[in-house]
Amino acid sequence: MTAASLAPAFAGIIKSRYSVRAFRPERVPQALMDQVFTLANCTPSNCNTQPWMVHVASGEPLELLRREIPPAMMRGEITMDFPYSGKYHGVYKERQGEAANDLFKVMDITREDKVKRNEAFMRNFIFFDAPHVAFLFIPQEYGLREATDIGMYAQSLMLSLTAHGLGSCPQTSLGFHADLVRKTLGVDDSFKLLFGISFGYPDDTAAANQCRTARAALSDNTFFHG
Ligand SMILES: Cc1cc2nc3c(=O)[nH]c(=O)nc-3n(C[C@H](O)[C@H](O)[C@H](O)COP(=O)(O)O)c2cc1C
Numbered sequence: 001m002t003a004a005s006l007a008p009a010f011a012g013i014i015k016s017r018y019s020v021r022a023f024r025p026e027r028v029p030q031a032l033m034d035q036v037f038t039l040a041n042c043t044p045s046n047c048n049t050q051p052w053m054v055h056v057a058s059g060e061p062l063e064l065l066r067r068e069i070p071p072a073m074m075r076g077e078i079t080m081d082f083p084y085s086g087k088y089h090g091v092y093k094e095r096q097g098e099a100a101n102d103l104f105k106v107m108d109i110t111r112e113d114k115v116k117r118n119e120a121f122m123r124n125f126i127f128f129d130a131p132h133v134a135f136l137f138i139p140q141e142y143g144l145r146e147a148t149d150i151g152m153y154a155q156s157l158m159l160s161l162t163a164h165g166l167g168s169c170p171q172t173s174l175g176f177h178a179d180l181v182r183k184t185l186g187v188d189d190s191f192k193l194l195f196g197i198s199f200g201y202p203d204d205t206a207a208a209n210q211c212r213t214a215r216a217a218l219s220d221n222t223f224f225h226g
Contacts, residue, residue, distance in 0.1 A: 014159060016162050017159060017161075017162040017168075018167075018209075018211070018212055019168075019169045019170070019211075019213075020128065020167030020168060020198075020209055021103075021123065021128045021169055021206070021211075022129060022206030022208050022209050023127075023128055023129050023130040023167065023198065023199075023200040023202060024200065024201045024202070025129065025131055026131065026200070026201055027058060027059075027132070027200075028132060028166060028199070028201070032166075033056070033132075036160045036161055036166070037054070037056075037157070037160075039156070039160040039163075040153060040157035040160045043149070043153040043156040044149075044152065045149035045153075046145055046149055049146065050149070051139060051142055051146045051149050052136060052137075052138070052149065053136075053137040053191050054136060054153075055134070055135045055137065055181075055185045055187055056132055056134050056135075057132065057135065057181075057184070058132045061184050061185060062127070062132070064184055065133075065180065065181065066125075066126050066127060068180060068184075069125045069126075069176075069177050069180060070122060070125045072177055072180060073122070073125050073176065073177070077177070078177065079176075079177060079179040079180070080176055080178060081175065081192035081193050081194070082192065082194060084172060084175075095216070098213075099213050102212075102213060102214075103120075103211045104117065104120070105211075106208065107207045107208055108207065120208075127171075127174075127196075128169060128198050130169075130198035132198070132199050133174065133196050133198050133199070134157065134196065134197045134199065135174065135185065135193060136150050136153070136154060136193070136194045136195055136197070137187060137191035137193050137194065138150055138191065138192055138194055139190065139191060140189075140192050147194060150194050154170055158170065158197065161199050165201075166199055166200065167199065167200065167201065167202035168197050168198065169198045169199075170195060170197050171195055171196050171198060172195050174195055174197075174198070175193050175194060175195045178192070181193055
């Protein structure tokens with residue numbers, strides 16, 4: 001296939017991906033997961049170091065986390081390896097607000113309804129009912145440069161999932177309980193948790209899955225010189 005003939009397929013895949021926030025309970029067959037994660041491993045990285053360390057939780061370990069994380073969250077027990085304030089300013093704050101408003105609109109939740117907003121937020125910690133979560137770790141001695149490799153890996157993985165009829169949601173919130181995740185999955189302390197990606201078959205009937213976010217115009221963020 002020539003590069004040009006791949007373009008429609010690529011456009012189809014990248015435009016079909018969206019953050020899925022409701023999943024059906026069926027597990028993804030292991031052979032399909034092997035295929036999806038093998039393709040994600042094609043991701044480029046600094047000096048081909050491939051610094052991503054990926055732990056996929058399903059079944060009993062995942063159910064344990066689904067039971068234990070929400071109460072830990074309620075008790076305010078947060079152990080993040082990479083602290084994050086969630087505060088943005090200027091145009092970034094506007095985009096953050098727009099994305100939240102678009103999501104709550106399709107879910108029929110008003111700005112004033114703090115209870116429903118909080119309930120929707122807390123669904124992060126039950127992985128939006130997904131049957132699988134990929135937790136993305138990085139060796140502790142690495143920093144920002146290598147973290148960009150993990151970001152690229154994450155996008156490859158999500159596009160690979162989309163191309164195979166699966167959905168995903170990348171979640172910073174799944175980095176809030178790094179100690180609990182490490183303990184449950186038997187991950188050594190020398191690996192730091194960046195974030196998690198819930199994945200599985202999307203529940204196409206769920207209101208949350210009707211949301212599609214907008215993007216800035218090319219001229220807002222991309223500048224061609226020379
Ligand atoms: C690294 C990363 C972390 C994110 N964390 C969360 C999260 O904790 N909870 C959530 O519901 N969405 C989370 N998102 C999803 C974003 O809100 C979403 O990607 C953005 O609004 C664009 O929408 P789209 O993914 O549907 O195109 C995260 C996305 C990324 C890339």
